[in-house]
Amino acid sequence: MLFPETTLTATPPTKEPLTKDLKNMEVAIQQARLGFEEGGIPIGGALASRPKTSFSADGKLLGVGRNKRIQEGSPTKHGEIDCLENIGRLSALVYKGCTMYTTLSPCTMCSGAIVLFGIRRVVLGENTTFVGGEDILISRGVEIINLDLTECKELMIKFTEAAPEVWNEDIGEE
Amino acid sequence: MLFPETTLTATPPTKEPLTKDLKNMEVAIQQARLGFEEGGIPIGGALASRPKTSFSADGKLLGVGRNKRIQEGSPTKHGEIDCLENIGRLSALVYKGCTMYTTLSPCTMCSGAIVLFGIRRVVLGENTTFVGGEDILISRGVEIINLDLTECKELMIKFTEAAPEVWNEDIGEE
Numbered sequence: 257m258l259f260p261e262t263t264l265t266a267t268p269p270t271k272e273p274l275t276k277d278l279k280n281m282e283v284a285i286q287q288a289r290l291g292f293e294e295g296g297i298p299i300g301g302a303l304a305s306r307p308k309t310s311f312s313a314d315g316k317l318l319g320v321g322r323n324k325r326i327q328e329g330s331p332t333k334h335g336e337i338d339c340l341e342n343i344g345r346l347s348a349l350v351y352k353g354c355t356m357y358t359t360l361s362p363c364t365m366c367s368g369a370i371v372l373f374g375i376r377r378v379v380l381g382e383n384t385t386f387v388g389g390e391d392i393l394i395s396r397g398v399e400i401i402n403l404d405l406t407e408c409k410e411l412m413i414k415f416t417e418a419a420p421e422v423w424n425e426d427i428g429e430e
Numbered sequence: 431m432l433f434p435e436t437t438l439t440a441t442p443p444t445k446e447p448l449t450k451d452l453k454n455m456e457v458a459i460q461q462a463r464l465g466f467e468e469g470g471i472p473i474g475g476a477l478a479s480r481p482k483t484s485f486s487a488d489g490k491l492l493g494v495g496r497n498k499r500i501q502e503g504s505p506t507k508h509g510e511i512d513c514l515e516n517i518g519r520l521s522a523l524v525y526k527g528c529t530m531y532t533t534l535s536p537c538t539m540c541s542g543a544i545v546l547f548g549i550r551r552v553v554l555g556e557n558t559t560f561v562g563g564e565d566i567l568i569s570r571g572v573e574i575i576n577l578d579l580t581e582c583k584e585l586m587i588k589f590t591e592a593a594p595e596v597w598n599e600d601i602g603e604e
């Protein structure tokens with residue numbers, strides 16, 4: 257078990273998700289698929305501003321990322337971190353109006369990043385193959401939407417069955 | 431206030447710190463000073479294996495890092511993340527025997543990274559100018575040593591008084 261001291265919190269599937277969330281998640285899934293094709297861990301992320309904020313009227317996509325452990329030998333570039341890094345420096349005000357899309361429940365590092373950056377809303381593809389720091393997000397008042405998508409689970413199962421040791425390395429397991 | 435939903439936990443100064451911790455912290459402080467000279471946010475990190483673990487008998491220094499927001503336009507390379515990234519891929523077993531040294535209380539992202547990587551011990555330079563995710567570390571059973579060093583505080587005060595807007599950006603404040 258990953259965190260013996262903590263009870264893991266897994267957000268139940270969200271009923272009737274918004275069309276815009278399903279659409280933006282497709283962008284994160286494209287990143288996960290691209291990662292898989294590169295031989296990498298198939299987890300993708302995307303950051304979009306909310307519709308009708310002062311920053312953007314149309315839910316603009318700010319950037320995307322994917323896990324780069326294999327591709328770049330990077331231990332810290334998870335989908336969400338790579339996405340934030342690709343976008344570069346923004347003011348706190350912009351993040352506040354954003355939703356982070358990630359194909360898998362964000363780990364404690366990525367959950368902590370979401371809290372630090374002040375992102376108020378997270379949409380995740382699934383939390384069946386792995387549960388991350390959802391308790392951290394909830395404790396800081398971040399809204400979580402779980403789309404519970406079969407295609408996200410299938411990608412993860414395909415990868416973890418083929419390369420379990422790489423996946424264990426990515427989540428800090430022996 | 432950074433996290434209105436959460437009471438921030440600040441570890442009190444540690445009485446009679448170990449000589450090896452003071453020595454390894456000097457390496458992190460060197461990184462912070464180098465960052466300051468580069469015009470960057472003066473926060474440094476270093477990762478060392480514990481003495482007498484199966485991995486190393488002598489508390490070997492595995493790598494160092496520093497905040498790169500200014501130098502590389504990086505929003506995610508805090509001292510600790512940059513350190514972990516510079517070191518590259520390691521197995522979970524190695525991290526377990528390591529101590530993370532950081533000149534400042536680790537933010538929620540870096541605290542989450544420490545938890546994810548399975549690092550069991552954190553030595554921080556100070557938590558007066560900023561308190562990060564110490565509650566996250568404590569909830570996962572990570573040991574925290576607070577050296578409460580004047581030179582770490584002085585570096586931060588010098589930077590935040592000169593460039594408060596950059597510091598606010600780094601901690602997700604408006």
Ligand SMILES: [Ca+2]
Nearest residue numbers: 282285286407
């Ligand atoms: Ca699809």
Ligand SMILES: [Ca+2]
Nearest residue numbers: 456459460581
């Ligand atoms: Ca010194």
Ligand SMILES: [Zn+2]
Nearest residue numbers: 334363365366
């Ligand atoms: Zn992550």
Ligand SMILES: [Zn+2]
Nearest residue numbers: 508537539540
């Ligand atoms: Zn940090």
